[in-house]
Amino acid sequence: MNEYILLHADNTLIIGHRNSEWCGHGPILEQDIAISNISLDLIGQARNFYQYAAQLRNDGSTEDSFAYLRDVREFRNCLLVEQPNGDWAQTILRQFFFSNYQHVLYSELQGSSDLELAAIAEKALKEVTYHLRWSSEWVIRLGDGSGESNERMQKAVANLWSYTGELFMPAPCEKMAAEQKIAPDLLSLKPKWEQRVKEVFAEATLPFPGAGFMHSGGKEGKHTEHLGYILAELQFMQRSYPNAQW
Amino acid sequence: MTMHMVPSHIDTSSLTKEETHAWSVLAEVMDPEVPVLSIIDLGIVRAVEVEDADVAVTITPTYTGCPAMDMIRVNIKMEMMAAGFKNVTVKQVLSPAWTTDWMSEAGKEKLKAYGIAAPLVKQQVCHQELFAPDEAIQCPHCDSWHTRRISEFGSTACKALYQCNDCLEPFDYFKCH
Numbered sequence: 449m450n451e452y453i454l455l456h457a458d459n460t461l462i463i464g465h466r467n468s469e470w471c472g473h474g475p476i477l478e479q480d481i482a483i484s485n486i487s488l489d490l491i492g493q494a495r496n497f498y499q500y501a502a503q504l505r506n507d508g509s510t511e512d513s514f515a516y517l518r519d520v521r522e523f524r525n526c527l528l529v530e531q532p533n534g535d536w537a538q539t540i541l542r543q544f545f546f547s548n549y550q551h552v553l554y555s556e557l558q559g560s561s562d563l564e565l566a567a568i569a570e571k572a573l574k575e576v577t578y579h580l581r582w583s584s585e586w587v588i589r590l591g592d593g594s595g596e597s598n599e600r601m602q603k604a605v606a607n608l609w610s611y612t613g614e615l616f617m618p619a620p621c622e623k624m625a626a627e628q629k630i631a632p633d634l635l636s637l638k639p640k641w642e643q644r645v646k647e648v649f650a651e652a653t654l655p656f657p658g659a660g661f662m663h664s665g666g667k668e669g670k671h672t673e674h675l676g677y678i679l680a681e682l683q684f685m686q687r688s689y690p691n692a693q694w
Numbered sequence: 695m696t697m698h699m700v701p702s703h704i705d706t707s708s709l710t711k712e713e714t715h716a717w718s719v720l721a722e723v724m725d726p727e728v729p730v731l732s733i734i735d736l737g738i739v740r741a742v743e744v745e746d747a748d749v750a751v752t753i754t755p756t757y758t759g760c761p762a763m764d765m766i767r768v769n770i771k772m773e774m775m776a777a778g779f780k781n782v783t784v785k786q787v788l789s790p791a792w793t794t795d796w797m798s799e800a801g802k803e804k805l806k807a808y809g810i811a812a813p814l815v816k817q818q819v820c821h822q823e824l825f826a827p828d829e830a831i832q833c834p835h836c837d838s839w840h841t842r843r844i845s846e847f848g849s850t851a852c853k854a855l856y857q858c859n860d861c862l863e864p865f866d867y868f869k870c871h
Binding site: 478479481482485486488489490491492493495496563564566567568570571572574575577578580581582584585588651 | 755757758759760761787788789790791792822823824825844845846847848849851855871
């Protein structure tokens with residue numbers, strides 16, 4: 449159960465952190481604000497999950513110790529969320545894949561037999577709906593835009609598609625959560641997710657890639673090299689100045 | 695105290711004198727990001743329980759990542775202690791999820807006077823339709839409906855950025871949520 453909560457906490461923290469790297473560097477001011485706001489929502493969700501995990505564990509763990517004092521192998525986020533921002537197309541596409549996943553997941557999770565998880569999902573679903581709409585529109589705008597924007601979207605699809613399979617490969621904790629009716633069966637969510645991708649890609653004039661080789665390992669703590677760099681930046685203060693507060 | 699300070703989901707007839715006092719204290723705690731609104735106007739106070747000199751306040755965040763929550767929590771404690779309460783606990787609940795429907799009418803008036811367009815009654819943020827036409831939002835400065843959306847995300851997570859096509863003033867719109 450704790451593992452299951454941490455998996456969602458880590459997913460939302462890491463993609464929230466990635467998006468926050470755009471703060472001050474967005475292509476235009478409004479979109480800089482948009483991606484920063486989305487970051488804030490995601491990191492807020494991460495806090496809710498971490499706080500709940502800390503409360504259940506009841507061993508002195510806190511939201512901060514989870515975020516700042518665990519090393520790469522202890523993080524359970526999927527590989528998709530730690531992939532580099534690349535250009536705007538790649539960031540947008542990563543957000544679209546992830547928001548789409550969150551949308552199908554939280555829609556079910558809000559009916560969880562675990563009331564706290566249900567509440568976190570119910571609350572977050574409103575924001576996720578917004579993120580999904582925003583990122584869908586951008587995928588279409590770029591895919592169906594100029595020759596260059598279409599080319600960049602295609603490149604982003606080529607870079608990221610093989611990281612999407614892991615979202616729906618259940619880790620042991622996800623299987624257990626589904627058996628206990630705490631969480632939905634991931635495999636049952638996949639067709640809904642694919643349907644949405646197909647619809648948006650069709651409008652964006654992007655080919656739907658279909659089945660193929662998929663990376664995995666993040667949910668077991670086997671990450672790409674990128675996560676270490678993210679944590680180096682994210683955790684620097686607490687590592688160098690333990691218990692520093694501001 | 696006037697009863698409009700207490701949100702409509704609370705049965706005021708069952709309130710004790712001390713609880714009424716606690717609610718009136720909360721009516722003085724302002725939202726740090728929109729300082730004309732009290733947290734009661736905003737609709738984020740869900741329950742107040744008083745036992746002897748102790749008070750427990752239950753609040754709910756507007757948005758999951760709202761950075762003002764920690765500050766609001768501190769401000770509630772300070773105001774309650776200044777009002778004579780001894781132990782003050784502030785609890786957070788997530789469900790039922792906050793909605794702009796809980797914002798008081800008085801709050802919406804204050805927002806407009808402050809230059810922020812108040813949320814519409816109809817829930818429009820959570821729809822899924824892509825490239826939907828902009829919501830018709832009335833300019834809080836000149837009351838024109840001839841406005842356009844500049845950005846779906848504004849100065850804070852709860853606002854979108856609009857501009858009036860008549861008086862040309864940009865303004866924030868408190869998104870319906």
